[in-house]
Amino acid sequence: MANILKGKEVVKKVKESMKRDVKDLNNRGITPTLAIIRLGENPDDIAYERSILKNCDGVGIEGEVYEKDENISTEDLISLIEELNTDNNVHGILIFRPLPKHIDEDIIAKTISPLKDVDCMNPLNLEKIFEGNMEGFAPCTPKAAVMIMDHYNIPLEGAHVVIINRSMVVGRPLSMMLLGKNSTVTICHSKTKDLKGFTNSADVVVTALGRPKYVTDEYFNEKSVVIDVGISFDENGKMAGDVDFDNVSSKVEAITPVPGGVGSLTTSILLSHVILAAKSL
Ligand SMILES: NC(=O)C1=CN([C@@H]2O[C@H](COP(=O)(O)OP(=O)(O)OC[C@H]3O[C@@H](n4cnc5c(N)ncnc54)[C@H](OP(=O)(O)O)[C@@H]3O)[C@@H](O)[C@H]2O)C=CC1
């Protein structure tokens, strides 16, 4: 049976320091506040929003949702972000991605104030990640994946890490963070030939396909470390990762569960960034 890399232990550490910081901020009359912009009804976004709001309550952060039609114009979205940028009661801004196809993502990313950019969308913040500087607002999901591996002492220096995902939320920034850890990184995606060949020869495999239980034991060897970022819901509404946990956990060295893995830590890291923003504004 594999070593189960639970997010819970890391979440606990992050939450403890958040509670202390919120108390200090409250004493100064500040309630740390996150503005969430959701365009349309994407189930991935709604799942994240639900988790964020639940966790906000637990630590004393105010979560405000700005739900807009997915057909909103780039101009209207820019106006909303500019209002939030100048609102002194808002400390962090999160926009769910991917954005609708007609929106100019470059302009939107540049519009978010770098000081409120809690999920690292602005190129000024992203640049730091590309340079290997992980201070400040690192993208929350890649940061969660790296923190879990660090917590459980998974060696990353010199390790071959295969990432199945090339999105701006997960795969691309994660590859840069792992380069900063001296890993050798391969990014795979839907056009990759012989995916199993790559994953079987890797030391660590990070999956973020968004396909419940798609990845089976044939993808791994006995020494594989498996970090499952995928969050989907099966036909009964039950949360599932990309990896067929029951089938894979009996073979590999270590694996993150879903729920209770990377996703839970992503949410806590986001909230810790809101507090960081509130402390520095
Ligand atoms: N745990 C957490 O905190 C988070 C979880 N997620 C979850 O991660 C998943 C991915 O999210 P996101 O990056 O936004 O989604 P995307 O749809 O942008 O990314 C999916 C990636 O998987 C690749 N892919 C899909 N099918 C296959 C396949 N059969 N073989 C190889 N590669 C494949 C795609 O390739 P291509 O580029 O060629 O299309 C793409 O790069 C979702 O389940 C989401 O809910 C997301 C963010 C945070």
Ligand SMILES: Nc1nc(=O)c2c([nH]1)NC[C@@H]1CN(c3ccc(C(=O)N[C@@H](CCC(=O)O)C(=O)O)cc3)C=[N+]21
């Ligand atoms: N700019 C942007 N950044 C994102 O990080 C981002 C995004 N857009 N769009 C949507 C996807 C999806 N995503 C989820 C994260 C956690 C849960 C989740 O359910 N978390 C649970 C626990 C899950 C578990 O236990 O594993 C919780 O925190 O309580 C779901 C979905 C983030 N995403």
